[in-house]
Amino acid sequence: MTWFIDHLGEVWDLGRQHAVLAGLPLLLGLLIALPLGWLARRFRWLYAPFTAGFGLLYTIPSLALFVILPLVTGRGILDPFNVIVAMTLYTVALLVRTVADGLGSVPGAVTNAATAMGYTPGKRFFAVELPLAVPVISAGLRVAAVSNVSIVSVGTVIGVQQLGLFFSDGFNRQFYDPIVVGIVACIVLALLFDAVILVVTRLLTPWLRATGARA
Amino acid sequence: MIVFDGVTKKYPDGTVAVHDLTLEAPTGKITVLVGPSGCGKTTSLRMVNRMIEPSSGTISLDGKDTGRMKASELRRGIGYVIQHAGLFPNRTVLDNVETVPRLVGMGKKETRDRAMQLLEQVGLGADYAKRYPSQLSGGQQQRVGVARALAADPPVMLMDEPFSAVDPVVRDQLQDEFLRLQDDLGKTIIFVTHDIDEAIKMGDQVAVMRVGGYLAQLAEPAYLLAHPVDDFVADFVGRDRGYRGLSFQAAPRLPLASERTITLGESARDVDDDWVLVVDGDNHPLGWVEPRRIDGEVTSERLHRGGTVARASGPLRAVLDAALSSPSRRGVVVDDSGALVGTVRPHEVLTAIEEAERPVVENPDNPGAPAA
Amino acid sequence: MIASTWQWLTDPVNWSGPGSIPNQILTHLWYSAIALFVASLIAIPAGLAIGHTGRGRFFGVNLAAAARAIPSLGLLFLMVLWLFPKFSGSSGSAAFVVPSLIVLAVLAIPPILAGAYAGVEGVDPAARDAAKGMGMTGMQVLRRVEIPNAMPLIFSGFRSATLQVIATATLAAVVGADGLGRFLIDGQKIRDYPQMAGGSLVVAILALVVDLLLGTIQRYAVSPGLTGRRTSASRRGRSDGVSGSAESAGRSNTPLDVEISDPRRTVDSQPS
Ligand SMILES: Nc1ncnc2c1ncn2[C@@H]1O[C@H](COP(=O)(O)OP(=O)(O)OP(=O)(O)O)[C@@H](O)[C@H]1O
Ligand SMILES: [Mg+2]
Numbered sequence: 001m002t003w004f005i006d007h008l009g010e011v012w013d014l015g016r017q018h019a020v021l022a023g024l025p026l027l028l029g030l031l032i033a034l035p036l037g038w039l040a041r042r043f044r045w046l047y048a049p050f051t052a053g054f055g056l057l058y059t060i061p062s063l064a065l066f067v068i069l070p071l072v073t074g075r076g077i078l079d080p081f082n083v084i085v086a087m088t089l090y091t092v093a094l095l096v097r098t099v100a101d102g103l104g105s106v107p108g109a110v111t112n113a114a115t116a117m118g119y120t121p122g123k124r125f126f127a128v129e130l131p132l133a134v135p136v137i138s139a140g141l142r143v144a145a146v147s148n149v150s151i152v153s154v155g156t157v158i159g160v161q162q163l164g165l166f167f168s169d170g171f172n173r174q175f176y177d178p179i180v181v182g183i184v185a186c187i188v189l190a191l192l193f194d195a196v197i198l199v200v201t202r203l204l205t206p207w208l209r210a211t212g213a214r215a
Numbered sequence: 216m217i218v219f220d221g222v223t224k225k226y227p228d229g230t231v232a233v234h235d236l237t238l239e240a241p242t243g244k245i246t247v248l249v250g251p252s253g254c255g256k257t258t259s260l261r262m263v264n265r266m267i268e269p270s271s272g273t274i275s276l277d278g279k280d281t282g283r284m285k286a287s288e289l290r291r292g293i294g295y296v297i298q299h300a301g302l303f304p305n306r307t308v309l310d311n312v313e314t315v316p317r318l319v320g321m322g323k324k325e326t327r328d329r330a331m332q333l334l335e336q337v338g339l340g341a342d343y344a345k346r347y348p349s350q351l352s353g354g355q356q357q358r359v360g361v362a363r364a365l366a367a368d369p370p371v372m373l374m375d376e377p378f379s380a381v382d383p384v385v386r387d388q389l390q391d392e393f394l395r396l397q398d399d400l401g402k403t404i405i406f407v408t409h410d411i412d413e414a415i416k417m418g419d420q421v422a423v424m425r426v427g428g429y430l431a432q433l434a435e436p437a438y439l440l441a442h443p444v445d446d447f448v449a450d451f452v453g454r455d456r457g458y459r460g461l462s463f464q465a466a467p468r469l470p471l472a473s474e475r476t477i478t479l480g481e482s483a484r485d486v487d488d489d490w491v492l493v494v495d496g497d498n499h500p501l502g503w504v505e506p507r508r509i510d511g512e513v514t515s516e517r518l519h520r521g522g523t524v525a526r527a528s529g530p531l532r533a534v535l536d537a538a539l540s541s542p543s544r545r546g547v548v549v550d551d552s553g554a555l556v557g558t559v560r561p562h563e564v565l566t567a568i569e570e571a572e573r574p575v576v577e578n579p580d581n582p583g584a585p586a587a
Numbered sequence: 588m589i590a591s592t593w594q595w596l597t598d599p600v601n602w603s604g605p606g607s608i609p610n611q612i613l614t615h616l617w618y619s620a621i622a623l624f625v626a627s628l629i630a631i632p633a634g635l636a637i638g639h640t641g642r643g644r645f646f647g648v649n650l651a652a653a654a655r656a657i658p659s660l661g662l663l664f665l666m667v668l669w670l671f672p673k674f675s676g677s678s679g680s681a682a683f684v685v686p687s688l689i690v691l692a693v694l695a696i697p698p699i700l701a702g703a704y705a706g707v708e709g710v711d712p713a714a715r716d717a718a719k720g721m722g723m724t725g726m727q728v729l730r731r732v733e734i735p736n737a738m739p740l741i742f743s744g745f746r747s748a749t750l751q752v753i754a755t756a757t758l759a760a761v762v763g764a765d766g767l768g769r770f771l772i773d774g775q776k777i778r779d780y781p782q783m784a785g786g787s788l789v790v791a792i793l794a795l796v797v798d799l800l801l802g803t804i805q806r807y808a809v810s811p812g813l814t815g816r817r818t819s820a821s822r823r824g825r826s827d828g829v830s831g832s833a834e835s836a837g838r839s840n841t842p843l844d845v846e847i848s849d850p851r852r853t854v855d856s857q858p859s
Contacts, residue, residue, distance in 0.1 A: 059750055059794035061757040063771045064787035071588065071780060146655045153658040157761060157775070164660055171664040179668070183661040190656035266720055290722030301717030305735040305810035314731075315721050347812030364721075373720075 029091025037099025098140025634703020702744015706737025
């Protein structure tokens with residue numbers, strides 16, 4: 001505990017960087033997954049290759065991705081940009097399927113009614129389908145958020161600035177306190193992301209609150 | 216015989232779903248529980264096989280207190296059919312039907328034969344045996360549900376809105392088929408529905424319940440229609456009860472007029488009437504035509520098929536309906552084989568109704584009830 | 588880069604001997620299998636119990652969520668520090684392997700647990716009601732109705748867990764254990780990028796192959812009534828709509844985690 005209080009500033013700094021490395025890719029990943037998921041839904045034959053193909057990205061070990069990506073992007077190995085790209089890839093891997101299934105969870109009658117009222121496909125997507133898919137997408141986003149926070153800490157192996165540095169610090173010095181603080185900080189960050197996603201979901205789905213249904 | 220004796224069910228949240236219910240469901244008969252949504256029908260039914268435990272009172276089965284039996288054993292002796300059939304999606308139709316016999320350890324061969332025979336009885340041939348529930352229509356699933364409940368040949372059946380999830384035409388079919396089956400099987404049945412028409416059609420006796428779990432009236436269907444005890448029952452039984460009551464009155468000897476007919480394919484030119492009845496080679500009525508509008512022979516497309524056909528031995532309701540629905544206002548009456556016997560006009564049916572005695576059915580619970 | 592990776596992958600030197608690709612694959616699989624086995628032993632009974640009784644749902648779900656949030660690397664370091672002295676007497680590698688296995692099992696528990704309880708919870712309430720009503724005991728309902736019908740989601744959860752475990756088992760190498768992670772760590776140390784890329788490729792392929800294998804097993808283990816030519820979606824259409832399973836399947840449409848390959852394998856992922 002004293003160790004934690006003594007290193008509060010450091011925890012805060014690394015925590016902020018960790019939050020950016022894990023959080024920004026969530027937004028980027030979602031932005032990329034939305035059109036991909038829509039395509040997988042719109043053209044049925046794309047569903048299997050898309051969900052399977054992007055899902056495969058998730059099996060690339062983060063350890064390797066963090067090291068190899070700099071070679072591809074041409075940036076320095078410690079450049080956060082690489083981590084952002086890697087985490088975005090993982091997010092996309094998780095979310096393409098989620099978005100496709102979320103859009104698929106919208107009842108056909110609703111989409112048909114919207115079409116019958118004269119919505120163009122584009123307007124219908126933003127006005128009807130996307131809002132109704134929010135609960136499912138949000139569930140996937142929560143998984144991705146928690147997973148991102150954990151994976152970012154693997155960046156420790158190459159020395160990226162984030163909470164995982166406490167792990168290697170403690171490990172090298174055979175000293176529990178930094179590791180425990182790092183783990184707790186990661187969990188708190190993950191729960192924080194989770195809470196934010198939940199709140200946003202609630203704001204976006206007032207109709208679920210009205211009937212007391214769960215998101 | 217199933218006997219409810221002062222049965223009350225109060226849910227933990229304080230809702231009294233069934234209030235001091237005393238009721239007998241006689242052996243070999245269908246007792247229907249009917250009433251508005253939330254009046255405690257399902258709760259009453261599920262207390263019989265102890266899916267729900269009564270808060271007080273006893274339910275006995277052939278004199279034995281069900282509360283003293285082991286729940287799972289009690290249930291194996293009671294067939295249970297529910298609204299959406301509740302088939303096991305992972306099992307084939309045949310396996311579904313075989314569930315209870317297997318549970319009670321009946322032999323393999325015996326089980327199989329019985330299951331196949333039951334499927335046949337509910338109108339699903341061997342083709343369906345190997346299908347999965349997801350490959351059946353709603354009506355077919357419901358049939359399997361009935362077969363499954365019958366599989367171990369339980370003397371008692373509980374049916375909770377078994378036919379309500381299918382369209383009216385299929386529902387009607389299922390009801391008819393089930394009544395025919397029941398004629399052979401003679402099970403002791405409690406049947407729940409919120410549809411008064413279904414209650415009247417299916418029930419040997421009908422228990423009308425009102426919200427709060429009160430038994431409002433218990434009577435045979437005809438008596439119920441003729442003598443609702445209070446405004447609630449009268450209201451629930453509905454507007455057309457006078458008309459519907461005719462369902463239970465056999466047609467007396469009606470003054471049948473013989474009808475001039477032509478056979479399909481003949482010419483109608485020399486008929487001097489607004490309407491003429493067309494029959495097939497066996498004298499079975501097919502429909503009416505207007506001779507003035509037809510030159511040449513009468514084809515199937517020209518037939519007016521609006522009129523219903525009543526059996527001479529059937530209820531008055533059908534005869535009146537035949538007369539009212541016929542374009543010529545002459546109701547077509549046939550014998551049991553479907554061959555034409557004659558026609559009857561609406562006023563003749565009404566006269567017959569007026570002359571017939573107002574039906575007085577002994578109220579089983581209340582023999583002294585006024586015969587209106 | 589691609590060429591040199593290919594060269595590394597096809598170099599015969601890497602295909603024989605103690606630290607060779609086949610050996611590391613076997614070790615990797617072995618670690619993953621033990622971790623998944625232990626995780627299943629805990630998570631499946633717990634998930635079934637939660638789904639069957641409806642009790643402990645809040646507790647179980649939140650515990651699983653918390654377990655997901657534990658950073659694997661941190662837990663790994665912590666476990667090694669803590670367990671290392673306890674293993675100092677025994678033969679070398681156990682001190683690294685056991686912590687790795689614990690970390691992998693912790694990683695695998697949440698998706699397996701979620702699959703099991705969501706699967707049981709999603710069983711058509713009418714089917715469950717009918718099973719009870721015909722006199723099945725609680726255990727019989729579970730064994731004959733709930734588990735068979737939960738199979739698609741149980742598999743789905745297990746497969747997600749498998750993918751994550753296989754990808755994460757590479758971390759074991761960070762603390763000195765074997766497995767395919769060796770190529771990544773050793774490669775990084777000597778800046779042998781082809782070795783790293785090759786190693787990652789092997790991991791990804793391994794994950795894919797195992798997933799396909801599980802998919803095949805699933806096809807035989809899951810009743811055709813649940814996966815057959817008709818899905819819950821079309822059944823909904825046919826039975827006038829209100830079947831409980833269809834409803835709850837729609838609502839439990841939460842992706843359990845990562846999913847690759849055959850889209851038909853989750854009951855709730857069918858395009859409708
Ligand atoms: N488990 C329960 N806990 C509390 N109240 C309940 C429970 N089950 C039913 N009720 C209440 O008990 C009353 C009777 O319910 P029941 O299901 O028996 O009605 P029903 O006559 O079958 O209605 P319906 O025609 O809608 O099926 C209702 O007011 C209902 O809300
Ligand atoms: Mg009910």
